[in-house]
Amino acid sequence: MNAFLTGVIFLVAFTATGKSIDCVSCSxxxxxxxxxxxxxxxxDQTFCQTARTELKKDGVASNQVYKYCGGDEEPHWIYREESLTTFFQLEVENCETDKCNEKPAQLTPRVNTPNGxxxxxxxxxxxxxCNSEETIECTGDMNKCLFVSGNFCNNGTAFYACALRHCTNIASADLHPRYDEVDTGNIQKIEISEGIKDA
Incomplete structure:
Protein backbone atom coordinates (compact mmCIF):
# COMPACT_ATOMS: atom_id res chain seq x y z
CA MET A 1 0.00 0.00 0.00
CA ASN A 2 2.93 2.35 0.62
CA ALA A 3 3.89 2.14 -3.06
CA PHE A 4 0.40 3.24 -4.05
CA LEU A 5 0.28 6.17 -1.66
CA THR A 6 3.74 7.51 -2.36
CA GLY A 7 3.52 6.78 -6.07
CA VAL A 8 0.78 9.33 -6.72
CA ILE A 9 3.29 12.16 -6.47
CA PHE A 10 4.66 11.28 -9.90
CA LEU A 11 1.28 11.85 -11.49
CA VAL A 12 0.96 15.55 -10.71
CA ALA A 13 3.91 16.79 -12.73
CA PHE A 14 4.80 17.90 -16.20
CA THR A 15 1.59 19.15 -17.88
CA ALA A 16 1.49 22.77 -18.96
CA THR A 17 0.02 25.90 -20.77
CA GLY A 18 1.36 29.73 -21.35
CA LYS A 19 4.57 31.89 -21.18
CA SER A 20 8.01 30.86 -19.91
CA ILE A 21 9.44 31.71 -16.48
CA ASP A 22 12.39 30.53 -14.38
CA CYS A 23 11.64 27.88 -11.75
CA VAL A 24 13.62 25.87 -9.25
CA SER A 25 13.86 22.22 -10.32
CA CYS A 26 14.64 19.61 -7.68
CA SER A 27 13.32 16.58 -5.85
CA ASP A 44 3.94 26.76 -22.76
CA GLN A 45 4.74 26.43 -19.04
CA THR A 46 3.31 29.33 -17.05
CA PHE A 47 3.77 28.29 -13.42
CA CYS A 48 6.37 27.08 -11.00
CA GLN A 49 4.95 24.18 -9.03
CA THR A 50 5.77 22.51 -5.74
CA ALA A 51 4.31 19.12 -4.87
CA ARG A 52 4.82 17.62 -1.45
CA THR A 53 3.60 14.40 0.14
CA GLU A 54 3.49 13.11 3.66
CA LEU A 55 2.84 9.47 4.49
CA LYS A 56 2.34 8.44 8.10
CA LYS A 57 2.19 4.71 8.69
CA ASP A 58 1.91 3.36 12.23
CA GLY A 59 3.08 6.75 13.53
CA VAL A 60 6.20 6.94 11.34
CA ALA A 61 6.27 9.80 8.78
CA SER A 62 8.00 9.91 5.40
CA ASN A 63 8.04 12.84 2.96
CA GLN A 64 8.67 13.58 -0.71
CA VAL A 65 9.07 16.95 -2.46
CA TYR A 66 9.14 17.87 -6.16
CA LYS A 67 9.68 21.36 -7.60
CA TYR A 68 9.31 21.88 -11.35
CA CYS A 69 7.92 23.90 -14.26
CA GLY A 70 4.23 23.35 -14.85
CA GLY A 71 0.95 24.74 -16.02
CA ASP A 72 -1.82 23.22 -13.93
CA GLU A 73 -4.86 25.46 -14.02
CA GLU A 74 -5.63 24.84 -10.34
CA PRO A 75 -3.55 27.20 -8.18
CA HIS A 76 -3.58 25.05 -5.07
CA TRP A 77 -5.03 21.64 -4.24
CA ILE A 78 -4.85 19.09 -1.46
CA TYR A 79 -5.59 15.37 -1.53
CA ARG A 80 -5.95 13.41 1.71
CA GLU A 81 -6.84 9.84 2.65
CA GLU A 82 -6.72 7.93 5.93
CA SER A 83 -7.07 4.38 7.22
CA LEU A 84 -6.75 3.16 10.80
CA THR A 85 -2.96 2.81 10.35
CA THR A 86 -2.05 5.19 7.52
CA PHE A 87 -2.53 8.87 6.65
CA PHE A 88 -1.49 10.28 3.26
CA GLN A 89 -1.52 13.91 2.05
CA LEU A 90 -0.50 15.35 -1.32
CA GLU A 91 -0.44 19.13 -1.71
CA VAL A 92 0.35 21.03 -4.92
CA GLU A 93 1.01 24.79 -5.03
CA ASN A 94 1.46 26.97 -8.12
CA CYS A 95 3.08 30.41 -8.35
CA GLU A 96 3.69 32.74 -11.28
CA THR A 97 6.93 34.68 -10.75
CA ASP A 98 10.57 33.72 -11.36
CA LYS A 99 11.96 31.29 -8.76
CA CYS A 100 8.81 31.64 -6.66
CA ASN A 101 8.95 27.92 -5.78
CA GLU A 102 12.34 28.40 -4.10
CA LYS A 103 10.71 28.82 -0.67
CA PRO A 104 10.38 25.77 1.63
CA ALA A 105 7.64 23.34 0.66
CA GLN A 106 4.64 23.48 3.01
CA LEU A 107 1.83 21.16 3.99
CA THR A 108 -1.45 22.57 5.25
CA PRO A 109 -2.03 21.11 8.72
CA ARG A 110 -4.83 18.59 8.93
CA VAL A 111 -7.74 18.87 11.35
CA ASN A 112 -8.03 15.81 13.60
CA THR A 113 -11.55 16.55 14.88
CA PRO A 114 -14.09 13.78 14.08
CA ASN A 115 -16.66 15.00 11.56
CA GLY A 116 -19.44 12.45 12.17
CA CYS A 130 -12.22 -5.83 0.26
CA ASN A 131 -14.95 -5.79 2.87
CA SER A 132 -14.91 -5.59 6.63
CA GLU A 133 -17.08 -5.02 9.67
CA GLU A 134 -14.34 -2.64 10.86
CA THR A 135 -14.96 1.10 10.38
CA ILE A 136 -12.89 4.26 10.72
CA GLU A 137 -14.15 7.55 12.10
CA CYS A 138 -13.24 10.26 9.58
CA THR A 139 -11.77 13.61 10.65
CA GLY A 140 -11.50 17.17 9.35
CA ASP A 141 -12.25 17.59 5.65
CA MET A 142 -12.16 13.84 4.99
CA ASN A 143 -15.93 13.42 4.86
CA LYS A 144 -16.21 10.86 2.03
CA CYS A 145 -15.41 7.16 1.70
CA LEU A 146 -12.89 5.89 -0.84
CA PHE A 147 -12.71 2.53 -2.60
CA VAL A 148 -9.76 1.78 -4.91
CA SER A 149 -8.77 -1.48 -6.60
CA GLY A 150 -6.11 -2.27 -9.18
CA ASN A 151 -2.47 -3.14 -9.73
CA PHE A 152 -1.02 -0.50 -7.41
CA CYS A 153 0.67 -2.55 -4.68
CA ASN A 154 4.35 -3.44 -4.98
CA ASN A 155 6.26 -6.30 -3.39
CA GLY A 156 9.66 -4.83 -4.26
CA THR A 157 9.92 -6.44 -7.69
CA ALA A 158 6.49 -6.11 -9.32
CA PHE A 159 3.07 -4.50 -9.02
CA TYR A 160 0.10 -6.68 -8.10
CA ALA A 161 -3.64 -6.33 -7.48
CA CYS A 162 -4.98 -5.07 -4.17
CA ALA A 163 -7.95 -3.14 -2.83
CA LEU A 164 -8.67 -0.66 -0.03
CA ARG A 165 -11.51 1.24 1.61
CA HIS A 166 -11.19 4.23 3.99
CA CYS A 167 -11.73 8.02 4.39
CA THR A 168 -10.84 10.74 1.85
CA ASN A 169 -11.42 14.45 1.23
CA ILE A 170 -12.31 14.31 -2.48
CA ALA A 171 -15.90 14.66 -3.68
CA SER A 172 -15.65 12.56 -6.87
CA ALA A 173 -13.48 9.82 -8.38
CA ASP A 174 -12.08 12.07 -11.12
CA LEU A 175 -10.31 14.15 -8.43
CA HIS A 176 -8.20 11.18 -7.30
CA PRO A 177 -4.48 11.62 -8.17
CA ARG A 178 -4.45 8.26 -10.00
CA TYR A 179 -7.77 8.66 -11.83
CA ASP A 180 -6.02 8.77 -15.24
CA GLU A 181 -4.79 5.22 -14.65
CA VAL A 182 -8.34 3.90 -14.92
CA ASP A 183 -7.98 4.35 -18.69
CA THR A 184 -4.71 2.39 -18.77
CA GLY A 185 -6.13 -0.45 -16.68
CA ASN A 186 -3.64 -0.07 -13.81
CA ILE A 187 -6.53 1.10 -11.65
CA GLN A 188 -9.67 -1.01 -12.06
CA LYS A 189 -12.04 1.09 -10.00
CA ILE A 190 -12.18 4.28 -7.92
CA GLU A 191 -15.42 5.01 -6.09
CA ILE A 192 -16.40 7.82 -3.72
CA SER A 193 -19.38 7.38 -1.42
CA GLU A 194 -21.11 9.34 1.33
CA GLY A 195 -20.26 6.91 4.08
CA ILE A 196 -22.09 6.33 7.35
CA LYS A 197 -23.18 9.40 9.31
CA ASP A 198 -23.84 9.20 13.02
CA ALA A 199 -27.49 9.45 13.94
Whole structure:
Protein backbone atom coordinates (compact mmCIF):
# COMPACT_ATOMS: atom_id res chain seq x y z
CA MET A 1 0.00 0.00 0.00
CA ASN A 2 2.93 2.35 0.62
CA ALA A 3 3.89 2.14 -3.06
CA PHE A 4 0.40 3.24 -4.05
CA LEU A 5 0.28 6.17 -1.66
CA THR A 6 3.74 7.51 -2.36
CA GLY A 7 3.52 6.78 -6.07
CA VAL A 8 0.78 9.33 -6.72
CA ILE A 9 3.29 12.16 -6.47
CA PHE A 10 4.66 11.28 -9.90
CA LEU A 11 1.28 11.85 -11.49
CA VAL A 12 0.96 15.55 -10.71
CA ALA A 13 3.91 16.79 -12.73
CA PHE A 14 4.80 17.90 -16.20
CA THR A 15 1.59 19.15 -17.88
CA ALA A 16 1.49 22.77 -18.96
CA THR A 17 0.02 25.90 -20.77
CA GLY A 18 1.36 29.73 -21.35
CA LYS A 19 4.57 31.89 -21.18
CA SER A 20 8.01 30.86 -19.91
CA ILE A 21 9.44 31.71 -16.48
CA ASP A 22 12.39 30.53 -14.38
CA CYS A 23 11.64 27.88 -11.75
CA VAL A 24 13.62 25.87 -9.25
CA SER A 25 13.86 22.22 -10.32
CA CYS A 26 14.64 19.61 -7.68
CA SER A 27 13.32 16.58 -5.85
CA UNK A 28 13.73 14.74 -2.58
CA UNK A 29 12.27 11.29 -1.96
CA UNK A 30 13.24 11.45 1.71
CA UNK A 31 12.75 14.97 3.04
CA UNK A 32 10.42 17.90 3.60
CA UNK A 33 12.13 20.30 1.14
CA UNK A 34 14.69 20.39 -1.69
CA UNK A 35 16.90 22.93 -3.43
CA UNK A 36 18.26 22.77 -6.95
CA UNK A 37 19.11 24.48 -10.20
CA UNK A 38 16.99 27.23 -11.70
CA UNK A 39 15.46 26.10 -14.99
CA UNK A 40 14.04 28.29 -17.75
CA UNK A 41 10.68 26.72 -18.46
CA UNK A 42 9.28 25.94 -21.89
CA UNK A 43 7.14 28.67 -23.45
CA ASP A 44 3.94 26.76 -22.76
CA GLN A 45 4.74 26.43 -19.04
CA THR A 46 3.31 29.33 -17.05
CA PHE A 47 3.77 28.29 -13.42
CA CYS A 48 6.37 27.08 -11.00
CA GLN A 49 4.95 24.18 -9.03
CA THR A 50 5.77 22.51 -5.74
CA ALA A 51 4.31 19.12 -4.87
CA ARG A 52 4.82 17.62 -1.45
CA THR A 53 3.60 14.40 0.14
CA GLU A 54 3.49 13.11 3.66
CA LEU A 55 2.84 9.47 4.49
CA LYS A 56 2.34 8.44 8.10
CA LYS A 57 2.19 4.71 8.69
CA ASP A 58 1.91 3.36 12.23
CA GLY A 59 3.08 6.75 13.53
CA VAL A 60 6.20 6.94 11.34
CA ALA A 61 6.27 9.80 8.78
CA SER A 62 8.00 9.91 5.40
CA ASN A 63 8.04 12.84 2.96
CA GLN A 64 8.67 13.58 -0.71
CA VAL A 65 9.07 16.95 -2.46
CA TYR A 66 9.14 17.87 -6.16
CA LYS A 67 9.68 21.36 -7.60
CA TYR A 68 9.31 21.88 -11.35
CA CYS A 69 7.92 23.90 -14.26
CA GLY A 70 4.23 23.35 -14.85
CA GLY A 71 0.95 24.74 -16.02
CA ASP A 72 -1.82 23.22 -13.93
CA GLU A 73 -4.86 25.46 -14.02
CA GLU A 74 -5.63 24.84 -10.34
CA PRO A 75 -3.55 27.20 -8.18
CA HIS A 76 -3.58 25.05 -5.07
CA TRP A 77 -5.03 21.64 -4.24
CA ILE A 78 -4.85 19.09 -1.46
CA TYR A 79 -5.59 15.37 -1.53
CA ARG A 80 -5.95 13.41 1.71
CA GLU A 81 -6.84 9.84 2.65
CA GLU A 82 -6.72 7.93 5.93
CA SER A 83 -7.07 4.38 7.22
CA LEU A 84 -6.75 3.16 10.80
CA THR A 85 -2.96 2.81 10.35
CA THR A 86 -2.05 5.19 7.52
CA PHE A 87 -2.53 8.87 6.65
CA PHE A 88 -1.49 10.28 3.26
CA GLN A 89 -1.52 13.91 2.05
CA LEU A 90 -0.50 15.35 -1.32
CA GLU A 91 -0.44 19.13 -1.71
CA VAL A 92 0.35 21.03 -4.92
CA GLU A 93 1.01 24.79 -5.03
CA ASN A 94 1.46 26.97 -8.12
CA CYS A 95 3.08 30.41 -8.35
CA GLU A 96 3.69 32.74 -11.28
CA THR A 97 6.93 34.68 -10.75
CA ASP A 98 10.57 33.72 -11.36
CA LYS A 99 11.96 31.29 -8.76
CA CYS A 100 8.81 31.64 -6.66
CA ASN A 101 8.95 27.92 -5.78
CA GLU A 102 12.34 28.40 -4.10
CA LYS A 103 10.71 28.82 -0.67
CA PRO A 104 10.38 25.77 1.63
CA ALA A 105 7.64 23.34 0.66
CA GLN A 106 4.64 23.48 3.01
CA LEU A 107 1.83 21.16 3.99
CA THR A 108 -1.45 22.57 5.25
CA PRO A 109 -2.03 21.11 8.72
CA ARG A 110 -4.83 18.59 8.93
CA VAL A 111 -7.74 18.87 11.35
CA ASN A 112 -8.03 15.81 13.60
CA THR A 113 -11.55 16.55 14.88
CA PRO A 114 -14.09 13.78 14.08
CA ASN A 115 -16.66 15.00 11.56
CA GLY A 116 -19.44 12.45 12.17
CA UNK A 117 -18.72 10.36 9.05
CA UNK A 118 -17.63 6.72 9.26
CA UNK A 119 -16.24 4.56 6.47
CA UNK A 120 -15.49 0.89 6.08
CA UNK A 121 -11.79 0.26 6.79
CA UNK A 122 -10.11 -2.60 4.91
CA UNK A 123 -7.12 -3.51 2.79
CA UNK A 124 -6.59 -6.78 0.90
CA UNK A 125 -3.65 -8.04 -1.14
CA UNK A 126 -4.18 -9.97 -4.40
CA UNK A 127 -7.84 -9.02 -4.62
CA UNK A 128 -10.16 -6.75 -6.60
CA UNK A 129 -12.29 -5.99 -3.53
CA CYS A 130 -12.22 -5.83 0.26
CA ASN A 131 -14.95 -5.79 2.87
CA SER A 132 -14.91 -5.59 6.63
CA GLU A 133 -17.08 -5.02 9.67
CA GLU A 134 -14.34 -2.64 10.86
CA THR A 135 -14.96 1.10 10.38
CA ILE A 136 -12.89 4.26 10.72
CA GLU A 137 -14.15 7.55 12.10
CA CYS A 138 -13.24 10.26 9.58
CA THR A 139 -11.77 13.61 10.65
CA GLY A 140 -11.50 17.17 9.35
CA ASP A 141 -12.25 17.59 5.65
CA MET A 142 -12.16 13.84 4.99
CA ASN A 143 -15.93 13.42 4.86
CA LYS A 144 -16.21 10.86 2.03
CA CYS A 145 -15.41 7.16 1.70
CA LEU A 146 -12.89 5.89 -0.84
CA PHE A 147 -12.71 2.53 -2.60
CA VAL A 148 -9.76 1.78 -4.91
CA SER A 149 -8.77 -1.48 -6.60
CA GLY A 150 -6.11 -2.27 -9.18
CA ASN A 151 -2.47 -3.14 -9.73
CA PHE A 152 -1.02 -0.50 -7.41
CA CYS A 153 0.67 -2.55 -4.68
CA ASN A 154 4.35 -3.44 -4.98
CA ASN A 155 6.26 -6.30 -3.39
CA GLY A 156 9.66 -4.83 -4.26
CA THR A 157 9.92 -6.44 -7.69
CA ALA A 158 6.49 -6.11 -9.32
CA PHE A 159 3.07 -4.50 -9.02
CA TYR A 160 0.10 -6.68 -8.10
CA ALA A 161 -3.64 -6.33 -7.48
CA CYS A 162 -4.98 -5.07 -4.17
CA ALA A 163 -7.95 -3.14 -2.83
CA LEU A 164 -8.67 -0.66 -0.03
CA ARG A 165 -11.51 1.24 1.61
CA HIS A 166 -11.19 4.23 3.99
CA CYS A 167 -11.73 8.02 4.39
CA THR A 168 -10.84 10.74 1.85
CA ASN A 169 -11.42 14.45 1.23
CA ILE A 170 -12.31 14.31 -2.48
CA ALA A 171 -15.90 14.66 -3.68
CA SER A 172 -15.65 12.56 -6.87
CA ALA A 173 -13.48 9.82 -8.38
CA ASP A 174 -12.08 12.07 -11.12
CA LEU A 175 -10.31 14.15 -8.43
CA HIS A 176 -8.20 11.18 -7.30
CA PRO A 177 -4.48 11.62 -8.17
CA ARG A 178 -4.45 8.26 -10.00
CA TYR A 179 -7.77 8.66 -11.83
CA ASP A 180 -6.02 8.77 -15.24
CA GLU A 181 -4.79 5.22 -14.65
CA VAL A 182 -8.34 3.90 -14.92
CA ASP A 183 -7.98 4.35 -18.69
CA THR A 184 -4.71 2.39 -18.77
CA GLY A 185 -6.13 -0.45 -16.68
CA ASN A 186 -3.64 -0.07 -13.81
CA ILE A 187 -6.53 1.10 -11.65
CA GLN A 188 -9.67 -1.01 -12.06
CA LYS A 189 -12.04 1.09 -10.00
CA ILE A 190 -12.18 4.28 -7.92
CA GLU A 191 -15.42 5.01 -6.09
CA ILE A 192 -16.40 7.82 -3.72
CA SER A 193 -19.38 7.38 -1.42
CA GLU A 194 -21.11 9.34 1.33
CA GLY A 195 -20.26 6.91 4.08
CA ILE A 196 -22.09 6.33 7.35
CA LYS A 197 -23.18 9.40 9.31
CA ASP A 198 -23.84 9.20 13.02
CA ALA A 199 -27.49 9.45 13.94
Missing amino acids: STNGTDCSGEVTTCAE VKCMNCFKDYSAD
